[in-house]
Amino acid sequence: MAEPEKQKIRRLSSTIDKFFLKADTSEEQHICMAELLLTYHGVKHHHSYHSQDCGNKLYPSIFTDSKIASKIHCGRRKAEALIETVLAPHSLKLAVQDIGSTSFSIVTGASNKGNTKLFPVAVRYFNKDKGSCTCIIDFFEDANETSEAIANNLQSCLQNASLIHNKIVAYGADNVAVNFGKHKSVLVHLKRMLDLPNLVPGYCSAHIVHNTVKHGLKMLSYDVENLVIKVFSEFSSCAKNISELKEFLDFMEREYSEILCHVPTHFLTLFTAVDRLLKNWPALKSYFVSKGEETVSCAIWAFLSEQEVAVSNDDIITLPELYIYFVHNIMSHFNNTIKVLESDYIQVTELYAIFSKLRREIQIRQEQGFYGYKVTQFLKKLPPNEQNKFVGDAQRVYTRMLQYLEKWFDFSENSFYMLCAPLNLDGPLELDKLCALTTNLDIQVDGDELFTEMCTLNDVLPTLKSLTNDPELTLCQEQQERHHRINVSEVWVEFFKHWEAPNLLKIVQHVLAIPPSNAFVERVFSVMKNLWTDERNRLQVDLVKAELFMHFNYKMTCAEFAGFLKTEAAKELVVAARKEQKYKSDEGMIENVEENPQQEDPEQVETHVTLLERSEAIVSWSPEHGKASEYQHQPERQQGTQSGKNVGKSIQCEGGLKNLSKNMMHQGLSKGEGKNTCTECGKSFSRSLHLIIHRRTHTGQRPLKCLQCGKSFIDNPTLKVHQRIHMGEKPYKCPDCGKSFSERPHLIGHQKIHTEAKTFICSQCGETLCNWSTFLRHERIHTGERSKPYNCLECGENFRDRSGLSRHQRIHTGEKPYNCLDCGESFSRRSNLTRHQKVHTGERPYKCLKCGKSFSRRSTRSRHLRTHWGESE
Known part of the structure; x- marks a missing residue:
């Protein structure tokens, strides 16, 4: 062979080697681990594939000295393949191994996604080394919602996951007839199919509490729940109405708070919606009264019929208003109970105490005729006939609540x-x-x-x-x-760590596997909703299932997963990812040219190099046709508005680029839901401005400064509130005692003294207190417990609250979460970052009135002033 030809082959070989790796090399393994880690990171933080693909193309430019970065090619198709065929199955394998032969319960629920009915299948169990654990073993789609179909699907899920059927101790789900009916429910079918006559029904305790208050409030003459829904509908779609409401609020010197929606099927929305309604109530009264009875909904006017005279008088509360305050008070109590029942730490062992406490508190309210402090005070000012009407309704509410609670929860001593x-x-x-x-x-x-x-x-x-x-x-x-x-x-x-107790372990594993509520499945639905945002609507059910597996079954942070990939335990995971060669497409299987260089002629290398440098989301290459077809470069939500179409298929847009831009504007501006999403925490905002301000909470940026003292703030409203301190303004006045405050939250906190019911009674001295935190601090007087109960395990120092302990622990961990954007220096406290940033800005806001010299810190100016006064250091 001639020398020139040899040189040409060497040049081509070096070009090939740049993009195609030799099998089983260390370099290939590192690249594979990097792609796995980037994919894992994207799923854990709900990044869109479009964003990830864009980032992959930036790495060679950012890390110019890295051979690994230049060879990472993990576009959408490859990322999906890694998720569906490697990471998700591996996460399920880890979960099943962790369950082992332990007793467990199976938990499910149903949710609609358009015309699709989806069922996540979760497993709850007790691990003697980790405690109570929950994972997902399946996620199936089925339009048939009969109890027998659900039971058959659950049986198939257990078989596919290779879980031992006779280890199931409970079935958990929502409290509907299809799940827990007496004759043909899912529970009955599972008992028969799996031959488990002692299968325990895992009722959702939060549903019981929610339905208790819902059924009780039906006895009220004034429908507060309907009022909330009607008021929301008045302002939900009409900007003109909102503008008018804001004018009333400005006139009354009150801040506007968005009217919240109430969803009757949801646990916690009624309290928050009523709470927000009361914050805007004076302006809402004025707004609706000004419109007149003819144009206002009957449901709303029922609460305003007596308001035309009293609308401007805050000292008068009419009979209909008492019902709103009563609902707010009782819902606050139930809301706190539901939060406890939905928390991660709750166990079935605590349910009897929680429900007994709830029942007893309702009984005490009924016996003593207590309906909330504010209601009790203003009730005395009403005419006797109105007093009797309200008391009769409230007493019937308490009676019906107790009846419902006792019907659905077994309070007997042998329960x-x-x-x-x-x-x-x-x-x-x-x-x-x-x-x-x-x-x-x-x-x-x-x-x-x-x-x-x-x-x-x-x-x-x-x-x-x-x-x-x-x-x-x-x-x-x-x-x-x-x-x-x-x-x-x-x-x-902690007990099982130090002592062998196989009999107790068997009992604990059985009991703590029983789900106290359906909260975990509700969280699965929340994550599922985040996955199907507008930006990510091309996701198919199988891919959503795979991402949910990763999100819930992998318990590692991204940094922990990076360390895991380097261990021997992750070897099979890396091998599986390295062998992945084909990705899904409508037209069959598309070969991965990165891992099949031997199929190409030397003349085609240059073409393939060009293809590899382009995003997989832009070019779809088919070896059968020997050509590349261009993929429209669109945001992901435009590429897949039709859920039935797969990823690799090109999408043509009618009317060319002109129509495409119109489509982009139309889809991007519709409702604004999920449009502005924070890449750090996944939180979404309706406006880009809100997202910009939110991002400052992650970066530590506080661009707005007070000219008086130099203190920095995250946004303009916060700065304006702060400036009232210098001007001496206290615009928020307490209507009960006349005390004034510079900020609304301070007034709201103060008003609890007047409005909250003092329902927490000290068993030692009989003193009544209005909230739990005050009650606990008071109890320490009798118990002798230290006033700083939060103890640092490293040095033994005590702190009054958990946030103080968290700040202190950064001394031991070395954590410095606040970073300077100018030089990259990190700080453990935000105040230190703010002080440091003055080095870059040159700001010296503290001026000596004697000589005019300026300083960057108040303490430095104080020391300087002593030189004028003749004081020693």
Whole structure:
């Protein structure tokens, strides 16, 4: 062979080597791991494939000295293949291995996506090393909603996941007849199909509470729920009405708050909707009264018929208004209970105590005639006939609530929930109660060994509780929202770490596997909704299923997953990803040219190099036809508006580019839902301005500065509120005592003194308090508990609240979440970042009035002033 020809072949070979990797090389493995990690990161943070593909093309430009970055080619098709055929099956395999031969429950629900009925299938179990766990084993689509069809599908799901049928202890779902009916429900079919006569029904406890208050409020003469819906419809689609409402609010010197929608089938919307209604109520009254009875809905006017005289007087509350305040008060109480029942830490062992507490509080309200502090105060000012009408309605509400609660929750001493309660470890275990529980659930244990294990647990129980966080705290508001209450599964994990107790373990695994609510499936639906946003509407059911598997079955952060890929345990995952060679298309299977270089002639290398440099979302190449067909370069939501079409198919747009731009504008502006999404946390906003302001919470940027003191703020409204401090303005006045405040939140917090019911009674001294946090602080007076209950495990320092402890722990962890955008320096506190940024801006807002010299810090100016006063340092 001639020398020139050899040189030409070498040049072509080097070009090929740049894009095509040799099999089983270290470089190939690193590239494969990088692509897996990028795909995992995109799924965990709900990134669109369009955004990921764009990022992949930027890496060679950003990391110019990296051979790995230049060879990452993970477009949409490859990412989908990695998700569907590699990562999702691997996540399911990990979940099934973790379940093993442990007892578990199967939990499901149904949700509509357009004309598609979707059923996620979850599994709940107790792992002695991790505590209570939940994962997804399937996600199927079925238009047939009969109980028998659902049961057959669930049986198939269990078989496909290779789970042991006789280890199922409960079936959890919504409390509808198709799931828990007496004769032909899903539960009945599962018992028969799987031969499990003792299968426990996992009722959704949150649904019971929700329906309790819903049925009770039907006894009111004034339909507050209908009022909320009608008021929302008045402003939901009419900008003119909103503008008029804002004028009334400006006149009354009140801030506008968006009217919230109430969805009758949802757990928590009624309280939030009524709460927002009351915040705007004075302006809403004026608005509707000004429109007149002829143009206002009858449902709304029923609450305003007596308002034409009292509309401007805040000291008068009419009879219809009392009903609104009553609903707000009772819904606040039920809302807190539902939050507890929907939290991650709740167990079936706690349900009896929670429902008993709820029932007792309703009974006390009924016996003492309490309807909320504000309602009770203004009720006395009404005529006797109106007082009697309201009291009669409210008493009927309490009666119906109690009747519904007692109908759907078993309060008897031999109930299943009462039998499970001892495992919550509120006190020492008793053998008789354990034996009654094992008999009821048909759990086979050795009685003698169980007694020994029980004695061991009772001896170490105080020590176990001391290892958890504040085990004696009750359900305070902050803990309900942040889920910082004691997790009984963690106590059991701590016990099983140090002591062998096979009989107790068998009982705990059986009981803690029973779902206390259907909250996990509701969260699956929330994540599913995020996946099907406008930007990502090309996702098919199989791909959504795969992403849900990854989201819920992988418990690792992106950084932890990067470390996992380097371990021996991830070897099979990397091998599976490296062998993936084909991607889906409407026209069959498209070969991955990256991993099949031997099929190409040297003359075609240059063409393929060009193709590889282009995005897979732009070019679809078919070896059968030997040509590339251009894919319209559109946002993902335009490429797949028809859900039936697959990914690889080219989409032609009518009318060329002119029509395409119109389509883009039309689809991009419709409703604005999901249009502006934060890439950090996945939160969506209706306006791009709101997204820009939200992003500052991640970057630490605070561009607006106060000229008086130099303090920085994230947006203009916050700056304006702050400036009132310098001007001495206090526009928010308490109508009850006349005290003024510079900010509305301060006024709202103050008004709780007047409006909230003092329902928390100290058992030691009898003092009544208006909220849980105040009640808990008061109890520490009697118990001798330290006023700073949050303890740092590293150094032992105590803190008054959890946020203070979190800030302190950054000293030990070295975490510095606030980054300077100018130089990249990081800080553990936002205030330190703000102070540092003055180095770049040159800002010196603190001026000496004596000599005119300026300083960047207030403390520096204070030291300087002492030189004028003649004081020593």
